[in-house]
Amino acid sequence: MMKIKIDREALVQSVQDVMKAVSPRTTIPILTGIKIAATSQGVTLTGSDSDISIESFIPTEEEDKVLVEVVETGSIVLQARFFSEIVKKLPENTIEIEVQPNFLTVIRSGKAEFSLNGLDAEEYPRLPQIEEENVFKIPTDLLKTIIRQTVFAVSTSETRPILTGVNWRIENGELICTATDSHRLALRKAKIETENQQSYNVVIPGKSLNELSKILDDSNDPVDIVITANQILFKTKHLLFFSRLLDGNYPETTRLIPTDSKTDIIVNAKEFLQAIDRASLLAREGRNNVVKLTTLNDGIIEISSISPEIGKVTEEIQSESIEGEELKISFSAKYMMDALKALDGTDIQISFTGAMRPFLLRPLHSDSMLQLILPVRTY
Amino acid sequence: MMKIKIDREALVQSVQDVMKAVSPRTTIPILTGIKIAATSQGVTLTGSDSDISIESFIPTEEEDKVLVEVVETGSIVLQARFFSEIVKKLPENTIEIEVQPNFLTVIRSGKAEFSLNGLDAEEYPRLPQIEEENVFKIPTDLLKTIIRQTVFAVSTSETRPILTGVNWRIENGELICTATDSHRLALRKAKIETENQQSYNVVIPGKSLNELSKILDDSNDPVDIVITANQILFKTKHLLFFSRLLDGNYPETTRLIPTDSKTDIIVNAKEFLQAIDRASLLAREGRNNVVKLTTLNDGIIEISSISPEIGKVTEEIQSESIEGEELKISFSAKYMMDALKALDGTDIQISFTGAMRPFLLRPLHSDSMLQLILPVRTY
Numbered sequence: 001m002m003k004i005k006i007d008r009e010a011l012v013q014s015v016q017d018v019m020k021a022v023s024p025r026t027t028i029p030i031l032t033g034i035k036i037a038a039t040s041q042g043v044t045l046t047g048s049d050s051d052i053s054i055e056s057f058i059p060t061e062e063e064d065k066v067l068v069e070v071v072e073t074g075s076i077v078l079q080a081r082f083f084s085e086i087v088k089k090l091p092e093n094t095i096e097i098e099v100q101p102n103f104l105t106v107i108r109s110g111k112a113e114f115s116l117n118g119l120d121a122e123e124y125p126r127l128p129q130i131e132e133e134n135v136f137k138i139p140t141d142l143l144k145t146i147i148r149q150t151v152f153a154v155s156t157s158e159t160r161p162i163l164t165g166v167n168w169r170i171e172n173g174e175l176i177c178t179a180t181d182s183h184r185l186a187l188r189k190a191k192i193e194t195e196n197q198q199s200y201n202v203v204i205p206g207k208s209l210n211e212l213s214k215i216l217d218d219s220n221d222p223v224d225i226v227i228t229a230n231q232i233l234f235k236t237k238h239l240l241f242f243s244r245l246l247d248g249n250y251p252e253t254t255r256l257i258p259t260d261s262k263t264d265i266i267v268n269a270k271e272f273l274q275a276i277d278r279a280s281l282l283a284r285e286g287r288n289n290v291v292k293l294t295t296l297n298d299g300i301i302e303i304s305s306i307s308p309e310i311g312k313v314t315e316e317i318q319s320e321s322i323e324g325e326e327l328k329i330s331f332s333a334k335y336m337m338d339a340l341k342a343l344d345g346t347d348i349q350i351s352f353t354g355a356m357r358p359f360l361l362r363p364l365h366s367d368s369m370l371q372l373i374l375p376v377r378t379y
Numbered sequence: 380m381m382k383i384k385i386d387r388e389a390l391v392q393s394v395q396d397v398m399k400a401v402s403p404r405t406t407i408p409i410l411t412g413i414k415i416a417a418t419s420q421g422v423t424l425t426g427s428d429s430d431i432s433i434e435s436f437i438p439t440e441e442e443d444k445v446l447v448e449v450v451e452t453g454s455i456v457l458q459a460r461f462f463s464e465i466v467k468k469l470p471e472n473t474i475e476i477e478v479q480p481n482f483l484t485v486i487r488s489g490k491a492e493f494s495l496n497g498l499d500a501e502e503y504p505r506l507p508q509i510e511e512e513n514v515f516k517i518p519t520d521l522l523k524t525i526i527r528q529t530v531f532a533v534s535t536s537e538t539r540p541i542l543t544g545v546n547w548r549i550e551n552g553e554l555i556c557t558a559t560d561s562h563r564l565a566l567r568k569a570k571i572e573t574e575n576q577q578s579y580n581v582v583i584p585g586k587s588l589n590e591l592s593k594i595l596d597d598s599n600d601p602v603d604i605v606i607t608a609n610q611i612l613f614k615t616k617h618l619l620f621f622s623r624l625l626d627g628n629y630p631e632t633t634r635l636i637p638t639d640s641k642t643d644i645i646v647n648a649k650e651f652l653q654a655i656d657r658a659s660l661l662a663r664e665g666r667n668n669v670v671k672l673t674t675l676n677d678g679i680i681e682i683s684s685i686s687p688e689i690g691k692v693t694e695e696i697q698s699e700s701i702e703g704e705e706l707k708i709s710f711s712a713k714y715m716m717d718a719l720k721a722l723d724g725t726d727i728q729i730s731f732t733g734a735m736r737p738f739l740l741r742p743l744h745s746d747s748m749l750q751l752i753l754p755v756r757t758y
Contacts, residue, residue, distance in 0.1 A: 019653055085660050091653065112657050116690035144518075219645050274470065281464050310461055311483075311495035 002074025004038045006058065007067045008087065008109070011043075011095060014056040015084045017239060018047030020211045021054040028125075034083055035124045036097070037075035043068050044120040046127065047080060052208050053127050054215070057242040075121035076105055080125040086114055092157060126379050127242060130226050134357075136170065136194040137222040140236065144216050146177055147209045148264045149188045149342040149369060154206035155181035165203035172197070178253055179206070184335045185253060185372040186342060193222070203250050208243035215239065231250040257372060258358060261351035263327045265301065266320035270345035273337060275315045276304045280333030282307040290376050291333045295322050305333075320347065329355045330378040339371035381453025381478040383417045385437065386446045387466065387488070390474060393435040394463045396618060397426030399590045400433040401459040407504075413462055414503045415476070416454035422447050425506065426459060431587050432506050433594070434619040452568040454500035455484055465493055506621060509605050509612045515549065515573040516601040519615065525556055526592045528721040528748060533585035534560035544582035549606075551576070557632055558585070563714045564632060564719060572601070582629050584683045587622035594618065606616050607656060621648040636751060637737060640730035642706045644680065645699035645743060649724035654682045654694045659712030661686040669755050670712045674701050684712070699726065708734045709757040718750035 018034055026032060026049055042059040060068045076099045087095060090109035098106045103118035136147070147166075155163035160182075167178040170192070177188045186360040212234055216223070224235040227245075234241040283305040294302040297374040299322050304314040329352060338360050340348075347364040361371040397413055405411060405428055414425040421438040439447045455478045466474060469488035477485045483495035517525070526545075534542035539561075546557040549571070552594040556567045591613055595602070603614040606624075613620040658670040662684040673681040678701050683693040708731060718740050719727075739749040 079689065082660060087659070089653075089657050089660065091657075111696070112692070112694040113655070114657075114661070114690060114692045117688065274468075275491070278465070278468050278470075278493075280495070281461060281468065309496065310458065311493060312494045313491070315491040317490070 001101075002036070002038050002076055002097070003071040004043060005069040005071065005094055006043060006095050007065075008090060008093050008095050009378060010067045014043075014045045014058055014238075015087055017056045017215045018045045018054045019080060019084055020215055021047040021049055021052045023049040024081065024339070026050070026150060030119055030123055031125075032080055033077040033119055033124070034080045035075065035077045035121050037121065038068070038070045038073050040073065043070070046124070048125065048127070050125070051205065051244050052211055053240075055242075057238045059238075060181075069197060074099055076103060077119040077121050077124050078116055080107060082116060086116075094221055095315045096366070103229040127240075128229055128231050128233075130231060130242075132224075132226055134194075134196060134198050134372075135224045135226055136175075136192050137224055138175070138190070138192055138358050139220040140216050140223050141218055141220050142190060143223050143234075144213050145316050146175070146188050146190055147213045150177045150179045150186045151206050151213075152338050152342065153184055153186035153371075154177040157181075162203055162246055162250055164207075165205045165246040165250075166209055167203050167253075168200065168205045170194070170200040170260045171197075178250070180251075180253060180372075182258075183332070183374050184339065185256065185370075186339070187253075187257075187370040187372075189368050201250070202227055202232065203246040203248070204232055204243060205246055212241050212243070215241070224313065256358065257370065258351070258353045258360065261324065261353050262296065262323040263322070263352040265295070265322050265350045265352075266278045266347060267301065267317065267350065268345070269316060269340045269343040269361075271317060272348075273340040273345075275317050276333050276336050276340065279303045279313050280337065281306040282310050283314050283333045285310055288376055289333045290330050290378065291336070292328065292378070295327045324352075327352055327355065329359070330376045331359075331373055332376060339373060342371060343369070355379050380451055380480075381415070381417050381455055381476070382450040383422060384448040384473055384475050385422060385472050386444075387395075387469060387472050387577070389437050389446045390466050392468055393422075393424045393437055393617075397424045397433045398423070398463055399594055400426040400428055400431045401666045402428040403460065405429070409456060409502055410500055410504070411459055412503070413459045414454065414456050414500055416500065417447070417452050419447045419449060419452065422449070426540070427504065427506070429504070430623050431590055432621040432627040433618075434506065434621075436617045438617075453478055455482060456498040456500050456503050457484060457495055457523070461495060465495075466700065476609060506619075507607070507610050507612075509607055509610060509621075511603075511605055513577050514603050514605055514622060515554075515571050516549065516603055517569070517571055518599040519595050519602050520597055520599050521569060522602050522613075523592050523595055523597070525554070525567050525569055526588045529556045529558045529565045530585050530588045530592075531564055531721065532558040532560060532565035532750075536560075538620075541582055541625055541627045541629055543586075544584045544625040544629075545588055546582050546632075547579065548575070549577075549579040557629070559630075559632060559635075559751075562573045562711070562753050563614045563718065564749075565718070566632075566636075566749045566751075568747050580626040580629070581606055581611065582627070583611055583622060584625055587722065591620050591622070592646050594620070615724035635737065636749065637730070637732045637739065640703065640732050640739075642674065642701070642703040643727045644674070644701050644731075645726060646680065646696065646729065648719045648722045648727045648740075649698075650696060651680075651727075652719040652724075654696050655712055655715050655719065657691050657694060659682040659716065661689050661692050663711050664689055667755055668712045669709050669757065671707065671709045671757070675696055675704045706731055708732065708738070709755045710738075711755060712754055714752045718752060721750060722748070 092110040096108040105118040106113040169176045226233040285307040306312040352359040466471045471489040475487040484497040486493040605612040664686040685691040729739040
C-alpha cells in the first residue's frame with residue numbers, strides 16, 4: 001500500500017507536465033487517470049493518450065532538498081482532472097498520499113483531507129521499453145526552435161495523414177526537418193551529436209511536437225533522442241516523452257524546390273511581416289485571405305489588398321534590393337506571415353520564378369532554413 | 380469633409396472604450412460602426428448597441444500635448460471591427476483620417492494607406508439628451524467596488540427580466556444597491572454626494588454595469604451620475620456612458636432578510652473561501668455543486684462534500700466563535716464563494732436561522748453590506 005509525503009510544488013509541476021498527454025476524450029477509461037508509482041528512489045507520474053506518453057520523475061532528494069519521503073512503496077492510478085485540481089489547491093507545502101484497501105486513496109494537507117476512488121495501477125498500459133543504443137542529442141532551446149520553425153506547416157486535414165506529421169531525416173550528423181500541407185513547405189536543417197552514423201527517416205505527428213515543445217524548458221541542456229521502428233523517445237533530466245511515429249512514406253519534396261529564380265528581393269522580415277499583417281486586416285474578409293505584391297522602381301515593393309465591401313489597403317516597403325524581372329504576385333497572407341515569423345525578423349531573400357510558380361524565403365546569410373509558398377491565381 | 384490628424388495612442392484607447400458598446404449581432408446595421416465626429420474642440424467617438432451607448436472625447440490638447448489637429452470638421456461612421464484593428468496596427472504615432480466624396484475614408488500612417496467605405500453619420504441614431512439637473516457623485520473606485528459586490532447576484536434567466544438588473548435606490552443621501560436571482564441576494568449601501576434630496580428607485584441591467592466597470596479606471600475621481608425616467612448616464616472626464624433602465628417594479632426584498640438568528644459564526648472570509656473552494660472540487664461533479672457545513676466543538680467548523688463516483692473531502696476550520704444551536708446545513712458552493720469574494724477576505728459574521736432558512740453573511744464591523752443565501756435541501 002503506497003504511502004508518500006511529497007513536496008507540493010514539485011508534484012504540481014510534474015502533474016502539469018504529464019497532464020499534457022492525458023485526453024478527456026480517450027476510449028480507454030484508465031487513461032483518464034495519472035499513474036503514480038513510488039519506489040525507494042522517488043515517485044514517477046505517467047500520463048498517456050496512447051499516441052503520446054509522458055513520464056515525470058520526482059527524486060527523493062534534489063540539490064539537498066527533500067522532495068519525497070517514501071513511507072511505503074507502491075502505485076495507484078487517480079483521475080487526472082480531479083487529482084491535478086486538488087494538488088493545486090491544497091493548503092500546505094507537503095502533501096501526504098496514502099493508498100488504502102480497494103484502491104481508496106487519501107490525500108492530506110493541513111486540515112484538508114480528500115478520499116479518492118483510485119484504480120489498480122497493474123491495469124495501466126505499460127510504456128514501450130526502448131533500448132537506448134542509438135541516442136542522438138539536441139540542445140533543448142535548439143529543439144524548440146526547430147519545432148517552432150517547421151510544425152506550423154503540417155497539414156490539418158486527415159485526407160493524407162502522413163502530411164499531419166513532420167518528416168525527420170538524419171544523415172551524416174545532420175537533421176533535416178520538413179513539413180508541408182501541399183500549399184507551403186517549411187524546411188529546417190541542424191547539425192546534431194550522434195554516437196554513430198546510423199540514418200533515420202521518420203514522420204513525427206505535429207501534435208506530439210507541439211505538446212513536447214510546451215513541456216521543454218528554455219535551457220540549452222541536451223535532450224536525448226532515441227528512434228525505434230514505431231516510436232520516438234525524447235529524454236530530459238526528469239522527463240520521458242514518448243510519441244508514436246506515423247506509418248507510411250513521406251513524399252519526396254526536394255524536387256518541389258525551385259533551383260533557379262527570375263526575381264530576387266532582399267528585405268527585412270520584420271518590416272515585411274508588419275505590412276502583410278496590416279494588409280491582411282481586410283484580406284481576411286475576402287475568400288482566401290490573399291494579398292498582392294508588386295515590384296515598383298527604386299527597390300520599392302507595394303503590398304495591397306482589396307475587399308470590395310469594406311475597402312482597400314496599399315503600403316510601400318523599401319527593400320534592400322530587387323533584382324531581375326518585374327513581378328506581380330498574389331499569395332495567402334496567413335502562409336506568408338507564418339513563414340516570416342519562422343524567419344525570426346532577420347534580413348531575408350525571397351526568390352520568385354514567376355507569378356504562377358512556388359517561391360522561396362531564406363535567411364540572407366544561412367542555408368539552415370527554407371520556406372516555400374505556392375502563389376494564388378487571381379483574375 | 381472631415382480631415383484630422385490624431386495621436387494613435389489616444390485614438391486606440393478611445394476606440395477600445397467605445398467598442399465595449401458595439402455588438403456584432405445588432406439588427407441595426409449602422410450600429411456595427413463607430414461614429415467619429417470632429418469639431419474645433421476635438422474628436423468624439425460613439426459606439427452603441429441601443430441598450431448601452433458610450434461616447435469618448437479626445438480634446439485637441441491635453442497637458443500641453445497636441446492630441447488632435449482638426450484640419451476640417453465633419454463626421455463619419457466606420458465599421459467598428461475593421462477600424463479598431465486597423466488603428467491598433469498602424470505603424471506611426473500619428474494617424475491621418477480624411478473623408479472623401481461618397482463617405483470613402485482614407486486612413487494614413489507612415490506608408491500604409493487604408494481606404495474604407497464609410498457610412499453617413501447623419502444616419503447614426505442620436506444619443507438621448509439628458510438634462511444635468513440632478514447629478515450625484517460617487518468616486519470611481521467606490522463605484523467599481525459597489526458594482527463588483529452586487530452584480531454577480533443578478534439573474535441570468537429572462538423568465539423574470541427585472542431580476543437581470545441591479546436595483547438602485549437613493550434616499551436621504553444614501554445609495555442602496557440590491558441584486559437577487561431568487562436563490563441569493565447581495566445588498567450594498569454607500570453614502571453619496573447629492574445636490575438635492577430627490578429620491579430614485581431604478582433597475583440597471585447587470586450587463587451595463589459589467590461593461591461600465593470595465594472602462595472605469597481605478598482612480599478616486601468622482602463619476603457624475605444622472606438618472607432620468609428610462610436612462611442612466613455615468614460621466615467621467617472624457618467618457619459618457621448611457622444605459623437604458625429596466626421597465627417594471629423591483630420586488631420588495633427587505634422582508635426576505637431574517638432579523639433573528641439561531642446560530643452565529645465568526646470566521647475569516649479568506650480561509651473559509653479557500654476551504655469551500657477545495658470542497659467544491661468534488662461537489663462540481665455532483666448535481667448541484669453542494670457542500671455541507673457542520674458545527675463541531677471548540678469553534679471548529681467542518682466543511683465536507685461527497686461525490687459517490689469520485690470520492691469525498693472533509694476539512695476543519697477554526698472559527699473565531701460559534702454561538703447558539705448546533706447546525707448541519709448544505710448550500711451551493713458557487714453562491715457561497717461568490718458571496719465570500721464580495722466580502723473581500725475580512726472577518727465576517729454568518730447568521731443562521733436553521734438548516735432550511737436563508738442565512739446572512741456580513742462584515743464583522745460594518746453594516747454596509749449583506750449577502751443572503753438560500754440553503755439546499757439534502758436527503
